[in-house]
Amino acid sequence: MTEKPTFYITTPIYYPSDKLHIGHAYTTVAADAMARYKRQRGYDAYFLTGTDEHGLKIQQRAAEAGLKPLEFVDGIVKGIKQLWQLLDIEYSDFIRTTEPRHEQLVQKIFQKIYDQGDIYKSEYSGWYCTPCETFFTEHQLAEGHTCPDCGRPVQLAHEESYFFKMSKYADRWLKFIEENPDFIQPETRRNEMINFVKQGLEDLCVSRTTFDWGIKVPFDEKHVVYVWFDALVNYLSALGLGGADESKYQKYWPADVHLMAKDIIRFHSIVWPIILMAAGLPLPKKVVAHGWLLMQGGKMSKSKGNVVDPVVLVEKYGVDAIRFFLLREMAYGMDANYSEEALVNCINVDLANDYGNLLSRTTAMIEKFLGGEVAPGSDGTDFDAELLALAAETPANMAKYMDKVDIANAIAEIWKLVDKANKYIDYTAPWTLNKNGEVEKLKTVMYNLAEVIRQVTILISPVMPNVADRVWQQLGLDAAAAGQDWDALAWGGLPAATKIRRGDPLFPRIDWEKQLAEETEPAPVEPAEGVVAPAIEPIKPEISIEDFERLDLRVCKVVACEKVKKADKLLRLTVQLGPDEASQRTVVSGIAKYYQPEDLVGKQLVLVANLKPAKLRGIESRGMILAASFGDQLQVLQAPAEILPGGIVR
Numbered sequence: 001m002t003e004k005p006t007f008y009i010t011t012p013i014y015y016p017s018d019k020l021h022i023g024h025a026y027t028t029v030a031a032d033a034m035a036r037y038k039r040q041r042g043y044d045a046y047f048l049t050g051t052d053e054h055g056l057k058i059q060q061r062a063a064e065a066g067l068k069p070l071e072f073v074d075g076i077v078k079g080i081k082q083l084w085q086l087l088d089i090e091y092s093d094f095i096r097t098t099e100p101r102h103e104q105l106v107q108k109i110f111q112k113i114y115d116q117g118d119i120y121k122s123e124y125s126g127w128y129c130t131p132c133e134t135f136f137t138e139h140q141l142a143e144g145h146t147c148p149d150c151g152r153p154v155q156l157a158h159e160e161s162y163f164f165k166m167s168k169y170a171d172r173w174l175k176f177i178e179e180n181p182d183f184i185q186p187e188t189r190r191n192e193m194i195n196f197v198k199q200g201l202e203d204l205c206v207s208r209t210t211f212d213w214g215i216k217v218p219f220d221e222k223h224v225v226y227v228w229f230d231a232l233v234n235y236l237s238a239l240g241l242g243g244a245d246e247s248k249y250q251k252y253w254p255a256d257v258h259l260m261a262k263d264i265i266r267f268h269s270i271v272w273p274i275i276l277m278a279a280g281l282p283l284p285k286k287v288v289a290h291g292w293l294l295m296q297g298g299k300m301s302k303s304k305g306n307v308v309d310p311v312v313l314v315e316k317y318g319v320d321a322i323r324f325f326l327l328r329e330m331a332y333g334m335d336a337n338y339s340e341e342a343l344v345n346c347i348n349v350d351l352a353n354d355y356g357n358l359l360s361r362t363t364a365m366i367e368k369f370l371g372g373e374v375a376p377g378s379d380g381t382d383f384d385a386e387l388l389a390l391a392a393e394t395p396a397n398m399a400k401y402m403d404k405v406d407i408a409n410a411i412a413e414i415w416k417l418v419d420k421a422n423k424y425i426d427y428t429a430p431w432t433l434n435k436n437g438e439v440e441k442l443k444t445v446m447y448n449l450a451e452v453i454r455q456v457t458i459l460i461s462p463v464m465p466n467v468a469d470r471v472w473q474q475l476g477l478d479a480a481a482a483g484q485d486w487d488a489l490a491w492g493g494l495p496a497a498t499k500i501r502r503g504d505p506l507f508p509r510i511d512w513e514k515q516l517a518e519e520t521e522p523a524p525v526e527p528a529e530g531v532v533a534p535a536i537e538p539i540k541p542e543i544s545i546e547d548f549e550r551l552d553l554r555v556c557k558v559v560a561c562e563k564v565k566k567a568d569k570l571l572r573l574t575v576q577l578g579p580d581e582a583s584q585r586t587v588v589s590g591i592a593k594y595y596q597p598e599d600l601v602g603k604q605l606v607l608v609a610n611l612k613p614a615k616l617r618g619i620e621s622r623g624m625i626l627a628a629s630f631g632d633q634l635q636v637l638q639a640p641a642e643i644l645p646g647g648i649v650r
């Protein structure tokens with residue numbers, strides 16, 4: 001038996017500092033669709049994703065939550081894996097950078113590069129963006145000393161560091177890019193990267209000493225390896241390089257595609273290849289950058305508070321529709337605007353109208369005109385040849401784009417066939433053939449349509465992995481729909497005399513206006529019978545601005561909470577108003593009727609911080625938690641997660 005060709009594709013490994021949003025999901029869905037497509041084409045496809053768990057950002061987030069970094073990331077990683085399951089992501093492996101198989105390889109590569117003199121000790125003096133975990137020189141910064149990538153303030157860093165001699169490899173890198181013009185995709189990114197390197201490549205700071213959540217530099221334990229040097233190595237450590245069994249490395253490396261969004265192309269197309277050159281390892285074949293999913297003109301990101309939760313969307317619209325929308329909407333290398341209205345429009349037009357309706361019309365006509373049985377007739381129509389020619393050509397047209405990881409255009413090629421089939425119905429007018437008793441022609445038309453639907457379904461199933469089962473059911477096919485590969489595309493795969501089984505629409509139409517009205521109209525709050533709505537409390541007498549300014553309102557994080565014994569109204573909270581334990585204090589609050597202690601732990605609240613301490617049930621309470629209340633209802637006021645504890649509320 002000949003060995004299958006291999007295909008190794010990776011996504012970036014995600015920072016487990018927060019829940020992932022639909023923008024993150026785009027890359028993973030795209031890589032999953034690519035791997036499924038390659039498997040359909042007979043490849044042994046290996047698809048890697050994972051999490052990037054070290055670095056200052058994670059250390060800080062864990063401290064804010066009052067947890068050890070590993071405990072903190074464990075919870076988030078679990079959520080990320082659940083999200084991938086929900087989105088039908090079939091990864092081959094999930095690497096975590098805190099695993100020993102990864103840490104040992106990072107240390108080995110670091111040591112090797114150091115031993116050969118390409119890593120040296122010096123002093124770092126410059127700017128650091130913690131959310132991006134990226135160093136910048138003064139002239140790279142945006143206005144007001146902010147990060148040129150995310151716009152947030154950067155911090156000045158002065159510390160002893162190890163440096164990687166990237167500059168030494170600049171010419172070799174340029175030569176490599178010249179000899180491998182397809183290495184960086186799309187071409188616009190390639191040109192950007194070439195210009196960047198031509199302007200002069202600086203050595204990269206690859207260790208930190210001001211925090212310790214990272215992989216130790218093997219020969220100098222005071223230092224931890226810079227998180228990007230650490231993270232990039234995941235693509236190799238997941239394959240077992242440097243471990244007891246290197247068979248996966250032998251089989252799959254070099255990677256065929258590293259897929260990511262444009263913001264991290266520099267690390268993947270410049271830093272990573274140079275690390276590999278220095279380590280004497282083969283370079284990946286392609287680095288492909290897609291655009292960003294934007295919300296109202298800006299990049300979807302947690303810090304902007306404009307994120308869309310994929311879990312909510314999947315529950316509302318189904319996983320296939322979400323995957324299809326993401327992959328169809330993002331044109332190759334370009335940004336795409338996200339809006340729920342655009343999503344609904346895509347479901348209504350592409351899925352319900354074009355594809356779903358093609359199936360419903362076809363099965364309805366087979367039922368009505370042919371007693372539910374489909375088989376080619378002995379006569380055809382003038383329109384058959386064109387439909388069959390497009391059906392024969394579509395797989396190659398689609399493949400041309402898939403092989404460039406241009407999934408949006410690949411889908412567009414499939415949809416040309418869907419459109420053609422819909423027009424074929426209009427041109428051949430089966431209802432007229434039926435009326436005129438042209439049964440053989442009618443049979444051929446219906447068979448051609450059912451066969452095109454079968455083909456379209458095989459081609460689109462890497463994007464929508466669950467439709468094939470439903471379509472197979474309706475077409476009366478008993479063979480397993482899953483894993484249909486490209487051999488099954490041969491024309492005539494639909495057996496003669498198949499009994500179709502009509503079913504529900506594949507994608508029901510959504511009435512956007514109605515849905516919007518239902519969602520935006522606040523449900524009327526009517527007091528239950530016999531209950532009188534509470535009166536609005538009168539506004540208190542005026543105070544001066546000076547009076548108000550005497551109040552010190554602070555963001556505080558609840559690190560612990562428990563019920564106060566023998567006091568059913570009181571909770572005892574330990575809140576933190578700064579980066580460490582020294583800023584913790586106890587507050588007793590009369591909110592036990594509304595909250596269980598565990599509901600509050602981890603939340604950021606607002607505290608009146610300069611209220612004179614008072615003793616409640618023998619416990620000294622230092623401050624008061626703010627809450628909003630009306631009648632019987634009460635909810636604590638939550639401060640945004642992005643404002644660190646101790647932040648002022650004005």
Ligand code: MSP
Pocket residue numbers: 011012013014015023024026027052231232233234259260261262263264291292293294299300301
């Ligand atoms: N941990 C690094 C990657 C290390 S890889 C060796 C990192 N992680 S991240 O969680 O911040 O984001 C990773 C990726 O998420 C981006 O490259 C991109 O693939 C995806 N996206 C994050 N936000 C996105 C959008 N708004 N739109 C599209 N993709 C987005 O960077």
